[in-house]
Amino acid sequence: MITPVVLAGGNGSRLWPLSRQMHPKQFLPLTGEGSMLQETLGRLAGLEHRAPLLICNEEHRFLVAEQLRQQGVANARILLEPVGRNTAPAIALAALQAVASEPDALLLVLAADHLITDVAAFHASVAWARALAEQGQLVTFGVVPTHAETGYGYIQRGEARGGMGFRVERFVEKPDATTAADYLATGDYYWNSGMFLFRASRYLEELERFQPSMVSACRASLEGAAADLDFIRLDAEAFQACPADSIDYAVMERTEHACVVSLEAGWSDIGSWSAIWEVSERDAQGNACQGDVLLHDSHDLLVHADHRLVATVGVEHLVVVETKDAVLVASKDRVQQVKQIVERLEAEGRSEHASHREVYRPWGVYDSIDQGKRYQVKHITVKPGAKLSVQMHHHRAEHWVVVSGTARVTNGQESYLVSENESTYIPIGQVHALENPGRIPLELIEVQSGSYLGEDDIVRFRDQYGRC
Structure with missing residues (x-):
């Protein structure tokens, strides 16, 4: 049976300012109602497969x-890479x-941030790839090109291996x-999708033949692995x-057992804003x-407005992306x-490349809505049943005002409830915790004041998410 392997690393920097280091494109709803990761998992429906195995950056584990959980995927295994080492x-x-x-075991290796619009065609290609993989071949999926694209690598096919399969030339x-136009004209070249199917x-x-030290290091890292929650x-x-x-580079270009199966399923790697424009629904003017967008005499635009009205007059062939803290x-x-x-x-030491104003945590989310030299204001949302770590700050005090729901507050030796329109104060150096004991999201306004307001001024004593 097939085991789906979803590679969920990467930063998606070409889709800034929507995609950030701490919340990259694979976790964003760029082409549908669900995130790119959720859409990837969703198209597995109809394939006979085991629970998926996901590989991601340690910083993205809770995302x-x-x-x-939102997708209803149970029993998935999540491997955390402490550092990136490529595919x-x-x-x-x-x-x-x-x-x-x-x-x-057969592995179906997928990227978490690709678009496929024709799921039935994708399943048909997987079936052909499976037949070759069961014969011992290492199969990659080659996308039938629709135009002379210069942003993708290509695969030249050799002799046929049955149905939709060919030896990789x-x-x-x-x-x-x-050169891309020449490739398109021959009909012998595919776009390299970066998806694979083979026996583990x-x-x-093959990897042992070409990169034995890689296999040894991976085996050692798993032998020393530890379970941490999920x-x-x-x-x-x-x-x-x-x-x-x-x-x-490590295997497919060197092995004698590489095959390519053609894929004609509306594929895109959504690698740039122009790629999103190409797959988006457009009006009569190509926009x-x-x-909240208002256009006048404007053509062939991609306009993404997250929080404010964006208006254009007399422009064309532009991408305009608005978020809470940046405009492209x-x-x-x-x-x-x-x-x-x-x-x-990144080189200038700014934060906008790494995180949004809204930052997701395993317990919920916070939005830094205002800040000055000695203060910062956050809108905090805590999920029902969730609890922040028991912690302490050396340099800041905190005022909490509950605007929705009920908070259970630990403040030194005291524990008490704070309801809507009530507030509490956490002094500098006080051990404290915040919990949502209710059935609806807890929303509060936090005002921090002090000489240093960085997120690293946290000493955790207990944490149900393993972050101590």
């Missing part, structure tokens, strides 16, 4: 767990996990426009010793809009360069 080690971890319980890097044992055999936390020291490489205006044919803005923000 993954919450989105799985070849990530898939090796999944393969080692799979063969431990099922020696003949070669992998090629992202081409220039002329066969992948490990997560499998790898041995950090062992995994940091693992070489970093993509599956294409794709979301949110870019030419639609230069959106690949948004990544350079993100790099500048």
